[in-house]
Amino acid sequence: MSSTTLCWVTGGTSGLGAALVRSVPYEGARVVNVARHRVDGLDGVDNLVTDLGQPAGWEALRQHLRDELARFTGDFALFVHNAAALTSGAGYAGTVDPMEHERHVLLNSAAPIVVGEAFLAAVPDGLPAGLVMVSSTASTSLPVTRAAYGAGKAGLEQWVRVVRQERRERGTGPWVVAVLPGSVDTPGLRAAAATDEAVYPRAKVLRESLERGLVHSPEHVAAAIWAALPPADDGPDVIRVASSIAAATAESERR
Numbered sequence: 001m002s003s004t005t006l007c008w009v010t011g012g013t014s015g016l017g018a019a020l021v022r023s024v025p026y027e028g029a030r031v032v033n034v035a036r037h038r039v040d041g042l043d044g045v046d047n048l049v050t051d052l053g054q055p056a057g058w059e060a061l062r063q064h065l066r067d068e069l070a071r072f073t074g075d076f077a078l079f080v081h082n083a084a085a086l087t088s089g090a091g092y093a094g095t096v097d098p099m100e101h102e103r104h105v106l107l108n109s110a111a112p113i114v115v116g117e118a119f120l121a122a123v124p125d126g127l128p129a130g131l132v133m134v135s136s137t138a139s140t141s142l143p144v145t146r147a148a149y150g151a152g153k154a155g156l157e158q159w160v161r162v163v164r165q166e167r168r169e170r171g172t173g174p175w176v177v178a179v180l181p182g183s184v185d186t187p188g189l190r191a192a193a194a195t196d197e198a199v200y201p202r203a204k205v206l207r208e209s210l211e212r213g214l215v216h217s218p219e220h221v222a223a224a225i226w227a228a229l230p231p232a233d234d235g236p237d238v239i240r241v242a243s244s245i246a247a248a249t250a251e252s253e254r255r
């Protein structure tokens with residue numbers, strides 16, 4: 001029997017993505033992890049092993065989405081783009097290793113938009129579908145030594161704003177939304193916290209926040225993301241689902 005819901009989670013092997021894969025709230029859903037490594041041993045979970053930091057990986061995903069959605073007979077398709085690099089590419093602008101910087105930009109700035117376009121292009125007319133983009137407070141704060149990371153998230157949010165407006169004007173197409181997950185205790189955040197402060201001055205604040213228990217569990221944030229769906233068409237384009245240790249400054253600077 002075919003599943004009634006088909007759900008992709010990019011970066012389902014670690015941290016927030018792993019929690020999302022384990023807690024998909026649609027009964028009997030088939031879930032596909034899209035990452036460089038596999039998720040094994042979970043009922044209903046398949047894998048597309050691909051590198052989303054390379055154009056060849058985008059093409060593999062495009063082809064996979066076309067094939068899967070063309071033969072899908074269920075009633076809802078959902079794509080959660082969560083994969084990102086949290087530590088690579090850190091450093092004052094102009095000092096980052098050029099190849100590392102390029103890989104960071106391909107994964108964090110280019111991939112969300114390419115992946116989003118690929119999903120929307122593959123959804124057959126009339127199939128109810130949704131697309132969630134995982135953003136970060138870094139989209140609006142001033143993440144010193146992580147300019148590329150912040151720019152990637154800001155770009156992703158602007159793409160979401162425009163696509164949501166297109167859906168309002170056309171009255172058709174999948175819903176799209178960006179979510180701010182807040183501070184989440186993941187391998188990615190712990191790696192950022194362990195970074196040399198000369199390369200990433202905020203590492204100390206992250207370490208202290210982890211020690212003081214100010215960081216949410218991935219399970220808590222995954223549940224909050226699912227609870228925020230589907231987003232209202234006239235609601236915010238970017239939904240904060242949990243608090244961030246950087247949010248107070250970020251959101252006031254934005255005004």
Ligand SMILES: NC(=O)c1ccc[n+]([C@@H]2O[C@H](COP(=O)([O-])OP(=O)(O)OC[C@H]3O[C@@H](n4cnc5c(N)ncnc54)[C@H](OP(=O)(O)O)[C@@H]3O)[C@@H](O)[C@H]2O)c1
Pocket residue numbers: 010011012013014015016017034035036037038050051052053054081082083084085086107134135136137181182183184185186187188189
């Ligand atoms: N943790 C936080 O406090 C926090 C705060 C704000 C926003 N976020 C956002 O939340 C999302 C998840 O972050 P996290 O903290 O859970 O990170 P994480 O623990 O580092 O996990 C990152 C995931 O991305 C995948 N990934 C990395 N490079 C990839 C590539 N080239 N191709 C395909 N997949 C790749 C990894 O899978 P493979 O290694 O198997 O490829 C992994 O599953 C990210 O979008 C991040 O920006 C996190």
